[in-house]
Amino acid sequence: MAPRIAAQDIWYTPIGGEQPILRGASLEIAPGECVAILGTSGCGKSTLCQVLAGLIPSRLPGEFRGRVSVRPDDLRVGMVFQDPENQLFAGTVEEEVAFGPSNFGLMEAEVRARVSFAMEAAEVTHLAEHEIATLSMGQKQRVALASMLSVQPDLLILDEPASNVDEPSAEAIFAAVGDLRASVGVSVVIVDHDVARARRVADRVLRLEEGRLRPLGEGEDLEQPLPKMLPDGQPGRTLAETESLGFGYEQGKRVLEGVNLALRLGEAVAVLGPNGCGKTTLAKHFIGLLRPTSGHVMLLGDDTARVPTEILARHVGYASQNPDDGLFARSVREELAFGPRNLGWCEQEVQATIQRWLGILGCAHLADREPLTLSFGEKRRISLAAALATDPEVAILDEPTAALDRMHNLAVAHAATELKHQGKAVLVLTHDRHFADAVCERHFILQSGALRSVRGVPC
Amino acid sequence: MLAHAKGRPTWLDGVEPRAKLVAATALVAVAFLVSSTLMLAAVAALLGATLWWVGGAGKLGRRLLAASAAGYPVAWLVFTVSYWDRGSPAPYNLYVGLHTSGEFALRLLVIVLANLLFIATTDPRQFARSLRGWRVPSELCLMFMTVLRFLPLAVGEVRRILDAQRCRGFRMRRLWRPDAWLPLTVPVLISTLHRAEGLAMSLELRGFASGIASLAEARPWRLREYLFAAACVGACTLLALLG
Numbered sequence: 160m161a162p163r164i165a166a167q168d169i170w171y172t173p174i175g176g177e178q179p180i181l182r183g184a185s186l187e188i189a190p191g192e193c194v195a196i197l198g199t200s201g202c203g204k205s206t207l208c209q210v211l212a213g214l215i216p217s218r219l220p221g222e223f224r225g226r227v228s229v230r231p232d233d234l235r236v237g238m239v240f241q242d243p244e245n246q247l248f249a250g251t252v253e254e255e256v257a258f259g260p261s262n263f264g265l266m267e268a269e270v271r272a273r274v275s276f277a278m279e280a281a282e283v284t285h286l287a288e289h290e291i292a293t294l295s296m297g298q299k300q301r302v303a304l305a306s307m308l309s310v311q312p313d314l315l316i317l318d319e320p321a322s323n324v325d326e327p328s329a330e331a332i333f334a335a336v337g338d339l340r341a342s343v344g345v346s347v348v349i350v351d352h353d354v355a356r357a358r359r360v361a362d363r364v365l366r367l368e369e370g371r372l373r374p375l376g377e378g379e380d381l382e383q384p385l386p387k388m389l390p391d392g393q394p395g396r397t398l399a400e401t402e403s404l405g406f407g408y409e410q411g412k413r414v415l416e417g418v419n420l421a422l423r424l425g426e427a428v429a430v431l432g433p434n435g436c437g438k439t440t441l442a443k444h445f446i447g448l449l450r451p452t453s454g455h456v457m458l459l460g461d462d463t464a465r466v467p468t469e470i471l472a473r474h475v476g477y478a479s480q481n482p483d484d485g486l487f488a489r490s491v492r493e494e495l496a497f498g499p500r501n502l503g504w505c506e507q508e509v510q511a512t513i514q515r516w517l518g519i520l521g522c523a524h525l526a527d528r529e530p531l532t533l534s535f536g537e538k539r540r541i542s543l544a545a546a547l548a549t550d551p552e553v554a555i556l557d558e559p560t561a562a563l564d565r566m567h568n569l570a571v572a573h574a575a576t577e578l579k580h581q582g583k584a585v586l587v588l589t590h591d592r593h594f595a596d597a598v599c600e601r602h603f604i605l606q607s608g609a610l611r612s613v614r615g616v617p618c
Numbered sequence: 619m620l621a622h623a624k625g626r627p628t629w630l631d632g633v634e635p636r637a638k639l640v641a642a643t644a645l646v647a648v649a650f651l652v653s654s655t656l657m658l659a660a661v662a663a664l665l666g667a668t669l670w671w672v673g674g675a676g677k678l679g680r681r682l683l684a685a686s687a688a689g690y691p692v693a694w695l696v697f698t699v700s701y702w703d704r705g706s707p708a709p710y711n712l713y714v715g716l717h718t719s720g721e722f723a724l725r726l727l728v729i730v731l732a733n734l735l736f737i738a739t740t741d742p743r744q745f746a747r748s749l750r751g752w753r754v755p756s757e758l759c760l761m762f763m764t765v766l767r768f769l770p771l772a773v774g775e776v777r778r779i780l781d782a783q784r785c786r787g788f789r790m791r792r793l794w795r796p797d798a799w800l801p802l803t804v805p806v807l808i809s810t811l812h813r814a815e816g817l818a819m820s821l822e823l824r825g826f827a828s829g830i831a832s833l834a835e836a837r838p839w840r841l842r843e844y845l846f847a848a849a850c851v852g853a854c855t856l857l858a859l860l861g
Contacts, residue, residue: 209819237823238820238823240816240819245817246816247820248763248820250766258824259824262826303820306820306824310824469787469789472786473787475785477785479785483808483812484782485805487802487803487805531804
């Protein structure tokens with residue numbers, strides 16, 4: 160059967176880039192076929208997707224070589240990006256989904272039929288009247304999928320659709336794609352990090368390596384579980400704790416209710432839970448970004464509600480979920496120096512901590528690079544290093560492995576273990592159970608505002 | 619959103635935004651054309667009562683009203699002092715100052731209330747969509763809708779970036795130094811560009827550049843909306859002629 164799209168010998172270097180990202184990548188996709196593409200963070204998976212979608216070189220110019228041929232000539236391509244926030248603009252879910260078909264001058268009845276089909280396929284029919292701004296990340300991801308399905312693409316590209324969502328939401332997205340293939344025969348390209356899921360969903364699994372695609376071998380598995388990094392010793396004294404913590408953003412709506420959690424010296428604690436369950440809300444209390452509605456959060460004997468965040472930053476390192484939130488400096492070295500300099504460290508101490516954390520996180524070779532030009536995985540590690548460079552007693556890692564491949568996960572796991580060895584307390588907020596299993600002695604699940612112990616001694 | 623911050627929906631919420639815009643424009647014209655203080659006071663009272671009926675003006679509206687009220691003593695002082703210069707006796711100065719500043723305050727109040735009433739009963743996105751009915755280009759309507767969608771996101775983003783830097787010991791009081799703005803402005807700029815690029819690509823993939831149609835057409839006016847707009851314009855014309 161003639162391929163629906165064939166990319167041959169693609170080379171691409173973005174404007175300002177020193178090295179090509181794609182170096183002779185070739186790919187053919189048959190009608191109705193599903194191809195999964197795996198690869199390390201920053202290897203060019205998103206770039207390849209943009210080539211297949213026709214956005215490179217027309218929308219994102221650069222040095223481009225190679226040939227992309229499609230059949231039929233007016234092949235319609237839909238692409239769901241990694242971050243759904245960047246592709247939704249309408250007020251309600253229904254408006255968003257209807258936007259695509261409206262652009263093609265279809266009759267109103269046809270638009271309505273397509274919207275109905277797409278919302279059903281992506282399981283967002285019950286959200287039709289909801290405002291986009293009020294949806295969770297997982298729901299937004301599904302709305303983004305529906306907005307592309309309503310265009311009825313011949314080729315659907317999903318760029319890490321599960322990177323920002325919890326396991327049930329990810330499964331729902333992949334199930335919707337499976338149903339769609341079965342019902343309308345759309346060709347699908349999925350970029351993912353989960354090999355097991357990729358093998359389950361796709362007809363072919365490819366790996367992008369050094370700018371080229373190759374089939375993933377049977378025995379080859381990027382997703383070997385992380386080794387256990389749990390020390391045998393007992394944890395030390397309590398450094399930080401919440402006492403019957405309650406919090407709500409709106410009156411009468413509690414996000415946290417009666418939460419008791421102690422962070423102890425030399426120990427890592429994982430708080431697991433689905434998107435939007437309140438993990439980040441809990442973390443923000445330790446650094447004073449939020450004040451409890453009821454109860455207390457104590458840090459080294461002080462109530463965090465009474466101490467400004469800037470002072471708490473001497474004792475708590477908080478690595479936020481999005482590494483782009485804080486990066487601004489002209490070099491990685493300067494980025495890491497920002498925190499310690501704010502706290503009045505002498506230059507000798509600043510340079511020493513930079514060297515140490517760059518080494519622990521395997522980023523020493525990036526020291527003189529501009530942080531904003533790095534890949535997502537590299538930025539994630541730099542933002543972690545920047546949060547830890549102030550040598551805090553308590554480290555809070557918010558979704559530290561989101562959108563990272565195994566190799567980078569391992570680097571983050573080593574950093575968390577190093578913190579424990581140094582006698583720090585570590586709080587990991589994640590929906591990545593494998594990472595929590597490898598690094599954290601105690602596990603809790605945050606659900607409906609309450610914290611439930613699922614491993615280790617509850618506290 | 620910016621407005622629409624009230625509770626229960628009323629009859630006015632269901633009126634097509636363009637009809638309400640016509641009514642609000644007529645009321646603003648009244649504020650300039652009517653010179654009778656009593657009539658201005660009556661219009662302001664009526665608008666105030668209607669605003670209360672629809673569920674209030676929201677936080678932004680209350681701030682605007684408070685700012686207007688705070689400006690009244692200043693206006694009174696300015697007019698009193700200006701009449702003082704003409705050598706008139708003190709009680710006369712005070713009376714004229716009070717009367718003139720009161721009249722100006724009422725005009726301002728009518729303008730503010732008319733606009734607040736429009737804002738409090740109109741969903742901005744519906745308004746953007748209804749502009750299509752006046753042949754405003756689809757691209758402009760879409761731009762307006764996009765701004766309305768991304769404004770709260772941008773505000774949230776600035777907040778998040780500020781929090782991230784405070785967690786690294788950044789102090790707001792250092793912002794008097796120009797270079798201290800970099801840790802805030804650079805991430806905000808980058809994230810905005812990133813968002814804009816993502817949105818542009820998403821719109822392109824959904825056929826926005828096809829040039830066939832981009833937004834649903836505005837719904838046509840119903841009879842009650844013609845009557846509403848005509849009644850408002852008629853009443854305002856009458857007020858202007860009488861007052």
